[in-house]
Amino acid sequence: MRSIWPRLLGLLLGTTILLGATAAVAQPSNDGEGVDSQVLWATPGPSNFPTMQSSDIVGHLGVAFGAVFGYYRESLGLEVTQPDGTTKTKWAVENAVTADFMWAFGLAEIFQIGLVLPVVLDQSGVGATPFQPQGVDDSSYKLAGSALRDLRFNAKTRFVGGNADNPDRRGFGLGLDVGANIPSGDELNFAGDNGFVVSPLAIFDYHLCKFSIAANVGARLRTEKAQLADLVVGHQFVYGLGITGHYADRRLLLSAEGGGLVEFDGFDRVGFEYRGAIGYMPDDARAVTIWLSGGSALGTGDVLGVPQMRVLLGITYAPGPGEEPFEF
Numbered sequence: 001m002r003s004i005w006p007r008l009l010g011l012l013l014g015t016t017i018l019l020g021a022t023a024a025v026a027q028p029s030n031d032g033e034g035v036d037s038q039v040l041w042a043t044p045g046p047s048n049f050p051t052m053q054s055s056d057i058v059g060h061l062g063v064a065f066g067a068v069f070g071y072y073r074e075s076l077g078l079e080v081t082q083p084d085g086t087t088k089t090k091w092a093v094e095n096a097v098t099a100d101f102m103w104a105f106g107l108a109e110i111f112q113i114g115l116v117l118p119v120v121l122d123q124s125g126v127g128a129t130p131f132q133p134q135g136v137d138d139s140s141y142k143l144a145g146s147a148l149r150d151l152r153f154n155a156k157t158r159f160v161g162g163n164a165d166n167p168d169r170r171g172f173g174l175g176l177d178v179g180a181n182i183p184s185g186d187e188l189n190f191a192g193d194n195g196f197v198v199s200p201l202a203i204f205d206y207h208l209c210k211f212s213i214a215a216n217v218g219a220r221l222r223t224e225k226a227q228l229a230d231l232v233v234g235h236q237f238v239y240g241l242g243i244t245g246h247y248a249d250r251r252l253l254l255s256a257e258g259g260g261l262v263e264f265d266g267f268d269r270v271g272f273e274y275r276g277a278i279g280y281m282p283d284d285a286r287a288v289t290i291w292l293s294g295g296s297a298l299g300t301g302d303v304l305g306v307p308q309m310r311v312l313l314g315i316t317y318a319p320g321p322g323e324e325p326f327e328f
Helices: 004-022
Strands: 063-081 087-107 111-124 151-160 171-182 197-208 211-222 226-228 231-233 236-247 252-263 270-280 288-299 309-317
Touching (some): 252 288
Antiparallel strands (some): 087 111, 197 211, 226 231, 236 252, 288 309
């Protein structure tokens, strides 16, 4: 029975991807409605990286949970022409403090479902007011100090990998994750999309004793575009690469990861973010991980939502291969 799960999930994911890729995309307004200032999607479950996904799955009937708190700066800005002819960058969202609360549940040792509740605890910026035409009442475009973001769901499976007898030598892993949002966030305050987003992601990783390496490649497919001034957010290619070293009997983790987005429209707008991180596992089972990471961004064009600086603090409980699940 277990062997049919990958086939069934593959069929479901293929259908989802096809529907997402062929969905009609509505033409957006240019007031920023539906532009999300936070492009990083934190995900629940076991991983050897602060934000990258690995092919590890929560054990059968096991649970994982955690939270990621973040501060990011200058994630959403455009150059605006001043009355004297000079240009100045106006930051719709200049500073923000966020929290992502996450849960995951494992089934049959090869399947995991997850839920993420993200919120904006505090944010500051000019909102969309500088980008409105003269004479327009811009009072409704001012930025709110806090907001709810889009609720997200994840379905993940592992095709290759896992070694319960010796988790330190589980070698190559291959997995597939599909994330999807429910457009329940505050899209008027850059805290959510104005439509559904489906994000299929292929996961490749390798773990052997002292080091782990992973690559994530996928897309974000939108039912509706969003636009701020002359910049449009549509379908995007997403990617990431991470490496982690394990020290002090696997309790101390040193990691580097980078990833970004490329707009499908022309592939000339690229945003890349890189971070370094240190992690610590305080429990003997290595199920609890505390991460502190920070980094900056590079880009070859304007990609809305890629910050100039980000700091993350995460704590997760996620039993990995060969580890005892949480008992109710």
